[in-house]
Amino acid sequence: MTQSELEELFAFQVKATGLPEPEREAAVIPGRKFRFDFCFRKARLLIEINGGTFTKGGHSSGLGLRRDYEKLRLAQDHGWKVYPFDAQAVRSGEAVEQVRKALEGD
Numbered sequence: 001m002t003q004s005e006l007e008e009l010f011a012f013q014v015k016a017t018g019l020p021e022p023e024r025e026a027a028v029i030p031g032r033k034f035r036f037d038f039c040f041r042k043a044r045l046l047i048e049i050n051g052g053t054f055t056k057g058g059h060s061s062g063l064g065l066r067r068d069y070e071k072l073r074l075a076q077d078h079g080w081k082v083y084p085f086d087a088q089a090v091r092s093g094e095a096v097e098q099v100r101k102a103l104e105g106d
Contacts, residue, residue: 011038013095023039028080045103
């Protein structure tokens with residue numbers, strides 16, 4: 001399953017669960033071009049879907065990890081909560097369940 005297929009699956013799960021529709025590819029860090037896969041602005045919650053966690057892709061290289069760590073730190077410094085998920089968490093429904101709990105305050 002490709003990265004975009006995982007993101008589409010997560011978007012479908014969000015809709016099927018009745019959660020608010022998130023913004024896609026949101027740039028929330030002033031002065032930076034970093035984008036987050038999904039953004040729930042009202043809740044200040046960002047979602048990153050990292051489908052290539054166990055492959056030799058951009059998120060698993062040294063430079064890719066360094067960039068991802070910086071992106072997460074900057075988001076947190078600006079008052080955002082960031083939930084990163086891998087492919088298994090999306091496929092199993094764990095990701096959407098954790099987001100539901102965060103949005104509903106469980």
